[in-house]
Amino acid sequence: MPEAERPWRLLSRRAVVRDRHLDLDAEAVETGAGAVLDPYWVMTYPDWVLVVALTPEDRLVLVRQWRQGAKAWVLEPPGGVMDVGDADPCATAARELREETGYAAARLRLVASLWSDPAHNSNRLHVVLAEEAVDTGRLAREAGEELETVLLPASEALAGAAAGRFAHAMHLGGLLLALRAAGRLSF
Template identity: 50%
Template structure:
C-alpha cells in the first residue's frame, strides 16, 4: 500500500532571502484532505567536524537570534546555488568561518533535519588534515563570530550538559567521531537486528 500523500495544489506564502514557506493542499491515501500543510523549503546545509592534529575540534561561537543567545557550534552553512556540490560548500564554510582548511573532506552522512516540515538535507563532513590559514570571510550577521579549539574529549564529556546546544550539530558530531575512531559503540549497538 502506498502511504505517500498526494499534493493537490501548492501556494507560496512568503519567499525572500531568509524563508521560503509554502502551503500545500494534500490528500492522504485514505482520502482525508489536509489543507493547509506548511512546508519550509530551505537549501541544503553543511556541517563540518574539523579535528586538528592536537585532537581539538575547530568550533565557532556566534549569536543565534531565534534563541536570542550565543552558541558554540560546528562550522556550518548553506549550500549556495553557485556551489558545485555540498563538499565545495563545506570547504568554503570551514575557511570563511574559521580560517582553517582541510586536506580532505569525508562525507559522513546526508540526513533530513526535520522531514515533517522541511525539504532540505544536512550534509555532515569530517575534515581531515586541518590547518589554519588565517583567512576568514564572515557573512552579514556573523559579526562577532569567534573561533574556538576544544579538545574532543572535553566536548564529549560535556555534550549532555549542553556545550553544543544544537541537536543537529550534536548528531553530526557523534556520527563523525564514530567514523573517525574517536567514539566507538558497543558491539550490540553496531548493527541493527
Template identity: 50%
Template sequence: MDTDAPPWTTTHSEILVEDRWIRLRADRLRTAAGAEIAPWYVLDYPDWCAVVALTEDGRLVLVRQWRHGAQSWSLELPGGVMDAEDADPIAAARRELLEETGYGGGEWRYLYAGHANPAIQTNRLHIVLATGLRPVAPPAPEPGETIQVELLEVAEMLKGLPQGLIGQSMHVGGILVGLAAAGRISLGECA
C-alpha cells in the same frame, strides 16, 4: 502498509513567502481515507552543510554564534547554506570552514546527509569530516555574522554534550558520527 507510495495527495499548494533565504508554502492534502489536512506548511530551504573539523593535534574546531530564533549564543559545527556555485557538499564545507574559522588543508571525507526536519522542511544537512586541519587564513565571516572560533578537546566536548554544550541538536549526531569515522570514539554496533 505500502511504503513506496505517499499516503497523502497534494490537492493545492500556495506560496506564502519567498525570498533569497526561504520559501514558505501552504499545502492542502488529502489522505488515502479522504480526510483533508489544510494548511500543511512546508519550508523550502536550500541544503546545508556542516563540517566535523579536527585540527592536526586532534581538537575540534567549533564556532560560537548568535542565533536570533533561540535568542542565545550557540556552540556549533562550522557550516552553512550550500551555494549553487558549490560543486558538492565537500566544496561547500571547505568554503564555510575557511570563511568562518580560517582553517583548511587536511583530508576531507563526505559522511552522510539527513533531513533537518522532514515533517515540514525540504532540505538536508550534509555532514563532512575534515582531519589534519590548520589555520591557513584569517576568518572572513559574512557581513552581520558574529562568530567566535573555539577549539575543544574531544573529551571536553563529549563531557559537555549531556549538559547541552552543543547548541544545534542536528550537529550532535554529526559530531558523534564524525568522531567515530575519524576513529576517535566507538559507536558500538553502529560503527
C-alpha cells in the same frame, strides 16, 4: 497497496513567502488514508553543510556565535548554506570552514546527508568530516557573522555533549556521527 504505504497526494499549493533564504508554502494534501490536511506547511530551504573539523592535535574547530532564534550565544561546528550551483558538500564545507574560522583541512569526506525536518522542510544537512585542519589565518566572514573560533579537545567536547554544551540537536547528531567516522567514538 496498504494505506500506510500510499504516498500523500498534493491537491494544491499556495505560495506564502518567497525569500532568498526561505520559501513557505501552504499545501492542501490528501493522506494515504484519505484525510485532507489544509493547510499543511512546507518550508523550502537550500541544503546546509556542517563541518566537523579536527586538528592534528585532536581538537575540534568550533565557532561560538549569536543565534537570534535561541536569543543566545551558541557553541557549534562551523557550517552554512550551499549556494546555488554548489554540487559538492565537501567543497562547500571547505569554503565555510575557511570563511568562518580561517582553517583549512587536508582531508574532507561526507559522513551523512540527513533531512533537517522531513515533516515540514525540504532540505538536507550534509555532515562533513574535515581532518588535519590547520589555521591559515585567512578569514572571510559574511555580514552578520559575529563568530569566535573555539578549539576544544575532542574528548572534552564529547564529555560536555551530555551536559548540554551543544544546544542544536542537528549539530550534536552530526558531531557524533563525524566523530564516530573519525574513530573517536563508537556506538
